[in-house]
Amino acid sequence: MTNVSAVEASFSMSGRAEYEAAVQRLRDASRTYYGAGYSLMDDAAYDRLRLAVLDWEAEHPDETAPDSPTGRVADGAAPAGDVAHTARLLSLDNVFTPEQLTAWGASLRRRLGHEPAGGFTVEPKMDGAAVAARYRDGRLTQIITRGDGTHGEDVSHVIGTVVGLPEQLPVPATFEARGEVLFTQEQFEAANETRAAHGAGVFANPRNGTAGTLRAKDRPYRLAMTFWAYGAVELDGVPFLPAGAGHAETLAAVARAGVRTTADTPAGLHTVATLDEAQEKVDAIAALRASLPFGIDGVVVKADSATEQATAGFGTRFPYWAVAYKLPAVERQTVLQDVFWEVGRTGVLAPTAVLAPVELDGSTVTRATLHNPADILRRDLHIGDTVTVYKAGDIIPRVQAAVVELRPQDAVPVPLPHECPHCGGGIDKSQERWRCAKGTACALAPLIEYAAGRDILDIDGLGRKYVDALIASGDVGDVADLFTLTEEQLTVASG
Ligand SMILES: [Zn+2]
Incomplete structure (x- = not known):
C-alpha cells in the first residue's frame, strides 16, 4: 500500500x-x-x-x-499493558468545524438540562502521547501510557528524561498528573542526531518518535522529551485537589506542585464564559500554531465546572463535557521524487526536494527545503522514500524524515553533487553548507543584479544585460566595484 x-x-x-x-x-x-x-x-x-x-x-x-x-x-490498537488506571484515561471526541462545535455545545446543554453556567476552558491539544505520571510524597514513582483507557503500560524507564515532569517536587504532594509527552521540534532534531550517531533509523515525525521512545526500554542512549499536564486525579486516597475544583483550578494545583501544565505553553489555557468566545480562542491558538515550538493537532474545549462535568458524564471512549477541535493537517506523507541543487547568491549550494503533490494546510506542496548535504545524510533520505512533510501558515515546507519502514527496494540515497551545479567547478565542502569553490564569483551576475536592485542599492537601469557585460569586461568582480565604476566603463558596457 x-x-x-x-x-x-x-x-x-x-x-x-x-x-x-x-x-x-x-x-x-x-x-x-x-x-x-x-x-x-x-x-x-x-x-x-x-x-x-x-x-x-x-x-x-x-x-x-x-x-x-x-x-x-x-x-x-494501543497495547493495553497491565497497570490499572486510577480512573479511566480516555481520548476526546473530535469536531472539525465551528458548526460541529456548536452542535457539541447543544448536546452538552441537553445533557445538563440547561445552559452551561460554569464557562469553558480552551487549551492546545499537543500532538504526542497521553500518559499518567504518579507522584507520591513529591517523588515521581511511575509513568503509565493511556493504553486502552483502563490499563496502560508502565514506561517509568523514561523518568528523568522528561522536561516538565521533575523526579522530585518541591512539595511532598501525592497525585497523578495526566497529560501529553512529546518531542519539541528542537528535541526531535536532537533525538534524530543521537539516533543517527547510534546507527538507528531516524524518527519520521515527533509523535512517532514519542510512541517509539516510550516503548523502547533497552536503548543504549536516552532522548529528552517534554510533558504538559492537562488534568490530574487523586492517588492512594490522598487529598490533593481543592474541593470542587474545575478544570482551570485543577491545572493550577498541578502547577503549584511543580509540574508543567498546558497553561505554561505559549498557547496558554484560557477561561471563557461562552462557546462563541471559546471559538475565538480556538482561532487564536490555531493562528499561533506555526510559531509554537511543538506540534499541536487541535484545540481542546472543556466545560470548566466540576459539577457540570459530573452531570454530563462519560461515554465509552470520551467524556461528554470535553471535545477536541481538530486543526487541518500540517504534516502529510508523500513521496520524495527527486532533489535538485541551486547555487544561491552567496555561492551556497541549496538542495530542494521534489515531492509528489500533496495538500498541506490549504495549498498543494510539491517542493520542500532540505537545508544542506549533512542534513540529507543525517536523515538518510532516499529518492523514492515516503517522507513526512511539515508546513504551517506561511513557513516554507520542510521534509522532516523518511518513513524508513515504507522504503521501496529500488530506492537510492539522495545523490550529492560532485561539481558546482551552476558553473561545473569544484565544491568547497569544509562547512555543513557546501559552497561553490568560486564563492560569490560563481553566481556573480545574479548577486550584482540583486545588490543593484531597488531594495538595496537602487541603481537605476543596471539590469542583467549590463551586469553581464561589466563582469565580462572585468570591470566588476564584486559588489564594491559598483561604487568605483567610471562613466567610461559604463558607456563601453552599454555599447
Ligand atoms: Zn559554481
Whole structure:
C-alpha cells in the first residue's frame, strides 16, 4: 500500500466487503503506529478513512463489526499493558468545524438540562502521547501510557528524561498528573542526531518518535522529551485537589506542585464564559500554531465546572463535557521524487526536494527545503522514500524524515553533487553548507543584479544585460566595484 493512494482515494463504501477492508486498514494503521512506532498513513488520510467507516456504521448499524476500532479508545490498537488506571484515561471526541462545535455545545446543554453556567476552558491539544505520571510524597514513582483507557503500560524507564515532569517536587504532594509527552521540534532534531550517531533509523515525525521512545526500554542512549499536564486525579486516597475544583483550578494545583501544565505553553489555557468566545480562542491558538515550538493537532474545549462535568458524564471512549477541535493537517506523507541543487547568491549550494503533490494546510506542496548535504545524510533520505512533510501558515515546507519502514527496494540515497551545479567547478565542502569553490564569483551576475536592485542599492537601469557585460569586461568582480565604476566603463558596457 502506498500512502499517496491512501490519501487521495475517496472512501465512499458501497458494500460490506469494502467496509470490512476499510476497518482492516484502520486496524493495520493503528497497530503499526502503536506497536512499531511508524505510520502507514498520515493523520489526514486516517481521519478521512475513519469518518467514512463511521458514516457506513451509522447507516448500517446491524452490520457494524462488534469489534470495530471506531468504538474503542485509541481505536483499540494501543497495547493495553497491565497497570490499572486510577480512573479511566480516555481520548476526546473530535469536531472539525465551528458548526460541529456548536452542535457539541447543544448536546452538552441537553445533557445538563440547561445552559452551561460554569464557562469553558480552551487549551492546545499537543500532538504526542497521553500518559499518567504518579507522584507520591513529591517523588515521581511511575509513568503509565493511556493504553486502552483502563490499563496502560508502565514506561517509568523514561523518568528523568522528561522536561516538565521533575523526579522530585518541591512539595511532598501525592497525585497523578495526566497529560501529553512529546518531542519539541528542537528535541526531535536532537533525538534524530543521537539516533543517527547510534546507527538507528531516524524518527519520521515527533509523535512517532514519542510512541517509539516510550516503548523502547533497552536503548543504549536516552532522548529528552517534554510533558504538559492537562488534568490530574487523586492517588492512594490522598487529598490533593481543592474541593470542587474545575478544570482551570485543577491545572493550577498541578502547577503549584511543580509540574508543567498546558497553561505554561505559549498557547496558554484560557477561561471563557461562552462557546462563541471559546471559538475565538480556538482561532487564536490555531493562528499561533506555526510559531509554537511543538506540534499541536487541535484545540481542546472543556466545560470548566466540576459539577457540570459530573452531570454530563462519560461515554465509552470520551467524556461528554470535553471535545477536541481538530486543526487541518500540517504534516502529510508523500513521496520524495527527486532533489535538485541551486547555487544561491552567496555561492551556497541549496538542495530542494521534489515531492509528489500533496495538500498541506490549504495549498498543494510539491517542493520542500532540505537545508544542506549533512542534513540529507543525517536523515538518510532516499529518492523514492515516503517522507513526512511539515508546513504551517506561511513557513516554507520542510521534509522532516523518511518513513524508513515504507522504503521501496529500488530506492537510492539522495545523490550529492560532485561539481558546482551552476558553473561545473569544484565544491568547497569544509562547512555543513557546501559552497561553490568560486564563492560569490560563481553566481556573480545574479548577486550584482540583486545588490543593484531597488531594495538595496537602487541603481537605476543596471539590469542583467549590463551586469553581464561589466563582469565580462572585468570591470566588476564584486559588489564594491559598483561604487568605483567610471562613466567610461559604463558607456563601453552599454555599447
Ligand atoms: Zn559554481
